[in-house]
Amino acid sequence: MKLKYLISSLTLLWWLAACTDISNDRDSNEPAYFPIKEFTEVAVEKAYGKKLVKEVNINGQKDRTTTSPTEEEWLQELSFFLDADINRPALAQSYQTQRSESTLVHELKEGEKGKVKKMTVKYLEGNVKEVSFRSETKNPFYTSQTRGVLIFHSESGKLDQYSVENIQEVVFSRPNKVIISASIIE
Template sequence: MKLKYLKCSIILPFLLWGCSNISDEGLNNQPAYFPIQEFVEVVAEKAEGKNLIKEVNINGEKERVTTKPTTEDWLKELSFFLEADINRPALAQSYHSERSESALIHELKEGEKGKIKRIVVKFNEDKVKEISFRSRTENPFYSSETRGVMIFHSEYGELDQFSIENTQEVVFSKPNKLIISASVFE
């Protein structure tokens, strides 16, 4: 009986210590890549109350709209950028990252599977100047390619303009092309 107690009293602290180290590792929630989702959420909050002029071109038919979006509306307007977030555990090792003084580039590694092929974040000193992405989805019957760019005011660092270009092709159908060009103003 004493031997069992002695074994348990020696092994138990090591087990508890090992478990506490595992949980400490889980607390390190630093994103592996640029946190686009969180960044866009902040951009949407800062843009509330500002006006948006947006031109939508669908297969050559243009429509121009001026609105004053709420934060929720801004999140819908910028949904393509929210969808470009690559900070998911399944993608943690899927991208090659390159950092310079003026840019951060995340590019999908060869052989890896991911919808987002490339993200480029350009900086002006410590402020984000531009964020762009390219995504592609493809199967034997369907392909879709999207390119997006957000440009920020050089002095204030707030959203100045954004554009999205999306092309979809379905087998036996004519390709669909969507182009959104938007400017933000007071």
């Protein structure tokens, strides 16, 4: 009887230790793909307090503004990049990755479902120089294609410019094209 109790106790302790090790390993793992959401949030923190010169072109009608966005407004400005995050458990095996010294590319595998079709990160001397993505949403009545680019200053590493191009097509309507081009100034 004591032997059964001892074996059961040791088995339970071994099992608990094994579970603890697994959860610790999972916490220490790096994201499977480039962490665009976290990277954009850091860029927002660095851009806070700076001026934003933005041109918005909606179907050929241009509007140019200069503002000093709050941190919340910066997050709204860069929401397309926050939404382009592909580090989700459901997408863990959905992208093929190609690496070189100057480029990292995540491309959606054929047959996989994901809004972001391609993400490219360009490096210059080990620092991120540019992050771009291409996404697409389709259903029988609606199509939306978005391209976005974040460009970083080569010396300071801070966000220098960004652009977003979005084309929306709804059945029985003319396509709607929005292009946002912006520069960040000290």
